[in-house]
Amino acid sequence: MKTKLISIFLVIAFLSITFLSSDLIAQKKSTSSKPIKGQVVSLNDLVLNGKGRITKDQAKELAEQGNPIVFLSGKTVYFVYNEDGSFAGKRLANYANNEVVGIVGKTKKVNGLNIIIASIIESM
């Protein structure tokens, strides 16, 4: 029963990501030349401990293990993608030591998830 539930979850997760990726390209996006300012965080740590801040080394290790590294701006969590449609967690991990990071790109909301397709990621 447990195995079946995990399998169903993985299939749903895979389909969600697939549709999400295609939606990123197909749907209308909001673009601003002003950077969204925030910090690089670990989604796991944010959810479990309410903080999320990690060092660059920790972030890189987590990203290598497939854990989501995301962008926290105010109280909004963004999943950041590269312009080629790939998830930008590994790229984002390099900025984890910066107090403030700015991202310019197209933003949108997909199934309740906040997405940035980043054209520029830079320390501020």
Added chain:
Amino acid sequence: MFKNFKTYLIALFGFGFILSACTENTTNPTDNTPKPKPSPISNLMATSKDDKTVILKFTNSPSETDTLFKDYELVISPGTYAPMYFPKGTNQVTISNLQEGIIYTFSIAARYTNDSVSIPVSISWSPATRFVKNKNNDAIRLYETASDFPSGLRLFSPSDNAPRTYRVVDGAEWDLGLNTRNNKIIFGSATKIDYNYPTKPQPTQVLNQYFEADSLNAVFDSQAMNAGARDANYAERTFDLTTVNTKNLVFYVRKYEPGQTRYNYAKVMIKKNPSGGYLFGTSPNRYIELEISYQSKPDVPYAKTSAISQNNK
């Protein structure tokens, strides 16, 4: 009798002289003939590839066409470097395993198979750290004035062990900066760039001429960054990049790092956009992209003085 004896002595002396003269000629007939000697190399120049590597470039010895030509010998000092040998036709050599901050003397001589050697040609140089990325493993970029992203550069941030960019609010950290107001692309000493800094930047001097190059590796020099007249040609100044559109531009820069009373030297290369000009991206977040060769030890302008000797003619 006496007269005959005197004649006898003169004859004996004369005979002895003839004998000795003949002996000398037959035993060492070529002692005074000099061995052929190769001509030296010329135009020896150097560049720092990274913090452990120097590249030398030179014009080959004209004696390479001689059948006696053997090879080139490179001697490095100080240190315990074994001489290195290169075949004819070699005009560029990469030397690794050096140490940043040490001023090395590199001497190259041409050799003949008859053991004769040209007068060596020497140059003094030091490796320097190369930065092509910032602390975030991304390209080093300065953004246009209208952008919210940083327009100022600190050549070397000790806490990051890399160059670091800052916004105007952190103007005290700036060494160099970019200003794109009035359709210009002003790059140079932060102190000479018109921003409303909360705290004035550190004075940073730029040589009065820049160099065009395909890459920093291609910026060979035969003299120190402060050699001769150059030393007086550094000042806090800016350049307008809209007036050039050729290749990558390399600027020679120096500054006192905090607490130092001797200059740290750097070469800063601004990359050319293949589509034209030096700005990349789209407004209002256009940017220039940099590579930096930074000498972390003060008072080592790659080559301490112009120590070249090319006068074997």
